[in-house]
Amino acid sequence: MYVCHCRAVTDRTIREAIESGATDVFQVSRECGAGSGCGGCYPALAQLLGEYGLAPTVRRRRAVHAA
Numbered sequence: 001m002y003v004c005h006c007r008a009v010t011d012r013t014i015r016e017a018i019e020s021g022a023t024d025v026f027q028v029s030r031e032c033g034a035g036s037g038c039g040g041c042y043p044a045l046a047q048l049l050g051e052y053g054l055a056p057t058v059r060r061r062r063a064v065h066a067a
Contacts, residue, residue, distance in 0.1 A: 003044045003045065003048070004033070004034035004035060005040075005041070006036075006038055006040075006041075007034060007037055009034040009041075013032045013034070014032060014034055014045065014048050015048065016032070017031035017032045017034075018049060018052050019052075023049070024054070024055075024056065024057040025042055025049065025057060028048075028049070
């Protein structure tokens with residue numbers, strides 16, 4: 001099933017990334033592209049990481065505002 005619709009990444013691809021060593025949402029994103037678009041799939045990525053007993057670190061990017 002598709003988890004990341006922006007990048008058309010399936011749960012199978014995400015599981016492969018986790019089994020290859022990705023341990024948080026950002027590593028999964030770097031490995032297979034999931035979560036690198038709008039970020040709407042972060043909760044699903046976190047859930048999949050949790051299924052593997054990993055702490056699903058989800059950090060929001062900080063906006064940099066010019067003063």
